[in-house]
Amino acid sequence: MNLADSVTPEGPPKQDLYEKRKGVYPKAVNGNFRRLKWAIMIVTLGIYYVTPWIRWDRGPYAPDQAVLVDLAGRRFYMFGIEIWPHEFYYVAGLLIMAGIGLFLVTSSVGRAWCGYACPQTVWTDLFQHVERWVDGDRNAQIRLAKSPWTPKKAAKRGMKWTIWLLIAVATGGAWIFYFADAPTLFVSLFTGEAPFVAYGTIGVLTFTTFALGGFMREQVCIYMCPWPRIQTAMMDEKSLTVTYKEWRGEPRSHGVKRAQENPGAFGDCIDCNQCVAVCPTGIDIREGPQIGCITCALCIDACDKVMDQIDRPRGLIDYATLESSELEASGAAVPSLKRTIFRPRTLIYFALWSGIGLAMLFAVGTRDRLTINAIQDRNPTYVQLTGGQVRNSFDIKIRNMENRPRTMTLEMQGLEGGVMWAGSGSREQALRAFEITVPADQLLNTRVFVAAPYEGEAREDFAFIVTAPGSEEDEVAIESARFSRPGAEE
């Protein structure tokens, strides 16, 4: 038995494994949701472009950029908050908040992220506006796409791609300002003195923006992005989504005249196809909820306009939940929007989200800006001195996380008769405490020798205490340590 035997000559026609992309030429539309999308585009792009240029005074020892990811210096600055690498869990907390925030948004208002705020949507929208400005609206675009390559077409394509490219360069160009001092980097970009990684990053992001926003577009949402799948699983019967009310629209009347001639025989949908024409992902919302729908709600705007024209109530296509759709179709009362949004599931998400946020704010507000760490030298653990005393040595790390140099006092607690001196000093200066200056926003690593009388426990606990002037009162950090004497290794 083989494949050839089982295939009859009059079998199914040969099929391509891949379907060629069908062009999508969304038509311009006006309406409430279009205005909302404009507003969100302006706000999100504004945040993206403006943020790195905001200044924030942190004194002479730290950068004055409000938001800065300083990879070389291993610091993350965000307005009044500075994060060291060992505090990276705050970033993890932010990511968890972002995750729960998306759960919250998805369970209440569906794929609002996809429809309004996702960079892919925002940049594609921007690119489509450019396309309309250069090529004209939907029909002109289709005509141009089908027309042979004439000088006029080449000029239009060249102009469109040039504008796209400029936007793409600006996109990548803005990204790098988050990682270095923006004004300095901006100047060095043009003088050719910026590091290669800056140009490389701009290059990569220019390419991705140009390709994803200009050509891949809805294919990113439908084939590449995992989030639509996750969101689909997260939505339930009480999540809002863009819905065609087929119980009201069907059967379609293919024109106002037929509906007027046969009152009652047809639904409100006149099959004008405006909802399809304006769709940026090229789907037909009347086929029901589907993975291709990013819920941008532009079809609602288009349909509402038509309903106004034919004098029918708005909302043939509208935001609705699965539950309210069923109720409305059967003629029952529809629960209010408030009850749809405020329900246990969304309230629990909100409680989690805000709980984590408040906990992090509290933790950031009360965290230590001074830490001390002492590691005993273990090779050898102790040394006998000619005077009979025993000496241990410790590697002490003091972290000054404030943006100013601080002169601190390092002292010993416990270990009777013990004295200590800095590795750079000498035993003649041995004391119970000494002063040490830690540079601004740095970790100081220093060796400290501790000597104590021979008599005592083989392992004796004591502590190093560092006291630093704080903004209001003194900050104190304690590190417990252990002093070893002969016999400690037994």
Added chain:
Amino acid sequence: MAEKRVDEPTGTDFVGHEWDGIEELDTPLPRWWLIIFYACIIWAAAYTVAYPAWPLINSATQGVLGYSSRAELAEDMAAVEAERAPLREAIANIAIEDLPADEQLMQTAVQGGRSAFVVHCVQCHGSGAAGSAGYPNLNDDDWLWGGDIAAIEYTLAHGIRNPDHDETRVSQMPAFGADGILNSRQIADVVSHVRTLNGAEEASAASARGAELYTANCAVCHGENGGGDRTQGAPNLRDTIWLYGGDRAAITDTVTNSRFGVMPRWGHRLDPVTIRMLAAYVWSLGGGEAPPVAVENEVAAEAPSDEPG
């Protein structure tokens, strides 16, 4: 193949191989794959011309670019050396006594010394420089030949009891038992006295007899009170630090047979800067002493060891 058959759905020929009803199709390679394949072949051919590649009987083809990984390494090493040259020069030119005060230079020297130490010194002194029986602990403040940085540098350069070297540090304790200077009872008495010096034993009749023998035989080098003498490498007997062990058996062995610990001289093996770096590292381990004051008298030299153990 006897017959040529075509797979209907794909229009591709069968190769003729079949496993459990699954047959292999003669699908042509994608063009991009072939292009990359040919490009790789061309690349490989060009590579064997440009770089050392084909093995010959005694060597290999050298390649037209003249590349060798050994030369590349030498280049990298030279670059590192060139980078370090100013610091090494500064270390070479500074007076050794002033080195510890120059914080940055001292840090460089200590780090360089640490690297050299793990190569040349750990075999005897141990990775933590804590030594073992016969090999001094370099962390403590008990120095046989002096613990200021210049003395350490001298010891490193010239060694201890190095044969065939005039400037080496040298001293020899007599083998009191083996050479018949003292009999075994007298040696036992001396050992008792020595052990009272740091408090390991209570004074006794034996130690009193030993004290007389000590004054006659030992005090000339180890000092009247047992404080030792660094000018001739005579150990301080009043502390609890013993190079060969401080129990009766070990001290008896030392007095009877003497010891003759040797440290190699490094002056002819290592460059002067490396020796300085090693001196800085050993000095920094915790026992380093300040340079001796210019006018030094014997009382001052013995004073630090008068503390009871």
